[in-house]
Amino acid sequence: MSNWPSTKQRTALKASTQDWLTEVWMIFSSLMKIMIPALIIVRCIELLGWIEALGEMIHPVMILVGLPGETGLVWMAAMMGNIYTGMAVFYQLGMAEQLTIGQVSVVSSMMLIAHSLPIEIAIARAVGISLWFTLCLRISGAFIFGFICFQTYSHLALLQEPAPQLWQPGIVDPSWGYWFLTQGQTIVMALAIIAALTFFLRILRVLGVERLIHFLLAPVLRLLGIATAASNIIIVGLTLGLSFGGGLLINEARRGHIAGKDIFMSMAFLGLCHSLIEDTLLMLLLGADLSTIVFARLAFSLLAILALSRLLDWLPANKQSWFYRQSPS
Template sequence: MSNRLNSKWRSALKNSTQDWLTEVWMIFSSLMKIMIPALLVVRCIELLGWVEALGTMIQPLMLLVGLPGETGLVWMAAMMGNIYTAMVVFYQLGLAEQLSIAQVSVISSMMLIAHSLPVEVAIARAIGISLWFTLFLRIGGAFLFGFITYQAHSNLALLQLPAPQLWQPETADTSWVAWLLTQGQTIAVAFVVIAALTLFLRILRVLGVERLIHFLLAPVLRLLGIAKVASNIIIVGLTLGLSFGGGLLISEARRGHIAGRDIFLSMAFLGLCHSLIEDTLLMMLLGADFSTIVFARLLFSLLAILALSRLLDWLPTNKRGWFYRQSAP
C-alpha cells in the first residue's frame, strides 16, 4: 500500500514538474519573440545617434517641467533604452551636481512612467493594446505627472535642497561584445524570474493564498472598474515590471479568462505604475524623493485609470477597438 502511494506521489510530482517546465518555456519563448527584435532595434537606434537627436528635440519640453534642457537626453535614453542607461547619461552630463531633490524627483518620475518603450510597447501590443494609445499614455502621462509635480514643488517650496549623490556609475562599455553580454544576462535573468514566479504562483494557488490576494485587491479593482480575475496581471506588473513580467502578462491575457476591457485597464494602470521595487530603488540612488515617485505616482495612476474607466463606460462598444481588442487574443 505504501509503495503504491509513493508511486502515485512520484507520478503526480513528475507530471506537475513537466507541466511547470512546459509553461515556463511557453512564456519565455513568447517573451523572447518580442524582446529580442526590440532590443536589436534599440541597438540600431543608439548606433545611428538618434537618441541624442531626439533628446535635443525635446529640450524645450523639459523647461516646462522646471528642468534643464539637457535632461531631455536623459529622458530619451530611458524611453529608447532603459533606466540604467539613463542613469549613466545623467551622471555623464554632470546633472548630479546641478539639480535639487525636487528636480531629480521630476525627471525620475518621468523616467519611471516612460522607459524601455520599444520592448514594453511591443508587449502591450501583443496583449492587444493599441500601439498609439500606449505611447500616448506613457509619454503623455509622464509629462503630465512631471508638470504637476513641478508645480506642486515650486508653489509649496518643497524639496529645494541639492539632491544627495548616492551612486556613481562605472564607465560604460559601448562595444558589441559588452552589449551582447549585457543582453545575454538580461535574457538569462528573465528566464530565471519567469521560472521562479510561475512556481511561486502555483504554490500560492495550492495553498489558497492566491484567492486571498484576489480578495484583498478586489475593492481597489472594483473602484477602477477592473474584474478581480485580473489580479495576477496587476501583481506581476507592480512587482516585476513589464519587461521581466511581460511573458507572464501575455500568458495571462491569452488564457482567455480575462475580458479585453479588464486587460486594457490593467495594462494602462501598469503603464503608469509598475516595478515598484527595483525601479524605485534605482531612482532613489539618484536622490529622488520616495513620496513623490511612489505615493504621488500611485495616486496619479489610480485617478488616471479611474477617469479612463469612466470614459470606456461612456464610449460606444464599437468604438473601443480604438484602444484594445475586444477579447483576449
C-alpha cells in the first residue's frame, strides 16, 4: 500500500504552512509596530487627565447634536481609547438613566464612526492615507451623522422613549498591572484573529469563493469608484474593523496590486463604517437603535464616499496627493 499523503504532498503542505506562518508573522509584526506605541501614548494621555480636559472642550459640540454636554467625555474617551472605554465612562456618568433611545443612538453612532483614533489613524497612515484627512473625515463625519440623526428624531418625534439598560460594566482596575493584562489579551487576540483570517482567506482562494465575493461586490464598488481588487480590504474592515484587521489591511495595501486611489477610497469608506458585528452589538447593549447604527450609518457612509469619489474625479491628479500616496511602500 502506498503512503498517503505522498512525499510530494507532504513537502507541498509543509511549504504552504511555512508560507502561511511567515505571512501571519509579517502582518502581526506590522500591526504591533503601530499598536504598541499608540497604546502607550493613550495610556499616558489618560494618566495626565487630558481626556477629561478634551471632553470638557467639546461640550458645546454635544449640545448641537441634542446631547448633554457631559457626553463629550464619553465620546472623547472612545476616540482616544476605544469603544469599551467610552461605554465604561457612559455608565460612570450615569448616562444610561438620562437619555432617550434617540440620544443613545446619536452618541453610539458618533462613537462608532470616531473611536480608537490613535491606532486607526496610524493604520490609515501606514497604507498611505493623509493623517489630517483621516482625522477630519472621522470626526466631522461623526458629528454630521449625529446632527442629521438628532434633527430627524426631534422633528419626527422618533425614538423618544427612555433607553433600556441592557448591560452594566464591572469595576475597572486603574492599575498598571491590569492595564498590561488587558493589552496583552488584546495583542494575543489580534494574533489569533490574523492567523485565523489569513488561513480562511487562503481556503476561500483555493475554493474560488474569493472570486465570487469580488463579483458580488463589484457593482457597489464600481459605483463608489473603487476597483474590485480592493474587495478583501472592504470585507476585512467591515467584519473585523480597523484595529484587529489593521495588519491584514496594511499587508493587502503593500502587496502592490491595488492602486493608491482604490486603497484611499476603501479606507475612507471603512473609516465611516467598519466592524459591523462586534461594535454594533456593543452599542445595542447601550440601548441604541439598530436601524440607526447599522442601516442609516451604512447609507450615510456610501453617500459620503460617493461624494468624495466625485470630488477626486474633479481634482487634478497632482492635487490628489493631498489625500494619499500614489504607491504605498
